[in-house]
Amino acid sequence: MMRRGLLIPFISIILLLTSLSLIHPLARAETIRDLDAEVPEGEYHHWNLNISAGDTIRVVFESNHTVDLFFLNKKGFNDYERVVSRDEGTFEYYIQGSAMDTNSTDFSFTVPDDQDFYFIIDNTLMPDGGAQPVSNVTYSIKITKDSFDVALFWTICSVMTGLVMGLVLAIVYLTVYRKKVGVLAATERPPVSQRSSVVEVAICPDCGAYSSRGDFCTQCGRKFR
Structure with a gap:
């Protein structure tokens, strides 16, 4: 049997592991873009992505010819448009989140910070x-994102904390209550010297002596009839 001193830590660990098992479903999968399309020669398609820092983005792409895929912030996108329109200059993009000269790819990356981000399918001469x-x-x-539900996470943490505190208080109460009951029972129990006892006494028919009840007289040794 588990010792009482180990009971509270044991229950706390069980509740903690249970709460941790609930964290994984808190990552919500959401489809940002899922389509089949055609990008003309010398042009590009782009989307402004509604994403936040820490989101995990997955890109699954297939095409009948190689193109370039770019993940850029607002400044990078503006520079890209200027480069394409003027056929000169440079632009910056995130290597993680981009793929050059590809017609099939499947990759994931984590959004680095909170700002406007764009995704481009490039079928131009640049870069x-x-x-x-x-x-x-x-x-x-198909572009999807996994985002962490912070509000639900803290709700679960609050509930689990309440359960642990409730169990701790219940165990403390039961421990104190049992001690009080034990002390009360000990004080109400009379001492051994005060407890009543009955001794059965008999008179021997042969010698007339008083003797404690038994098979033989304690004085003359005669057997009681």
């Missing part, structure tokens, strides 16, 4: 070293 457009490109793309 140098990227895919070379030869025709219109048909593609299918």
Whole structure:
């Protein structure tokens, strides 16, 4: 049997493990983009992504010809549009979240911070070293994000904390109550010297002596009839 001193830590650990098992479902999967389309030669498709720092983004892409995929912030997107329109200059993009000269890819990355982000499917001549457009490109793309539900997480933590505190208080109450009951029972119990006792006495028919009840007289040794 588990010792009483180990009971509270044991229950607390069980509740903690239970709460941790609930954290995984708190990551909510949401589809940002899921479509089949065609990007003309020399053009690009782009989307402004509704994402936040810490979100995990997954991109699954297939096409009939190689293109470039770029993940950029607002400044990078503005620079990209200027480069494409003027056919000169440079722009910055996130290596994690981008793929050059590809027609099939499946990758994930974590959003670094909170700002406006864009995703581009590029079928232009830019940048140098990227895919070379030869025709219109048909593609299918699915972009999903896993975001952590902070509000639900703290709700679960509050509930689990309340359960632990309730169990602790209940165990403390039962421990104190049992001690009080034990002390009360001990004080109400009479001492051994005060407890009543009855001794059965008999008169021997042969010698007339008083003797404690038994098979033989304690004085003359005669057997009681």
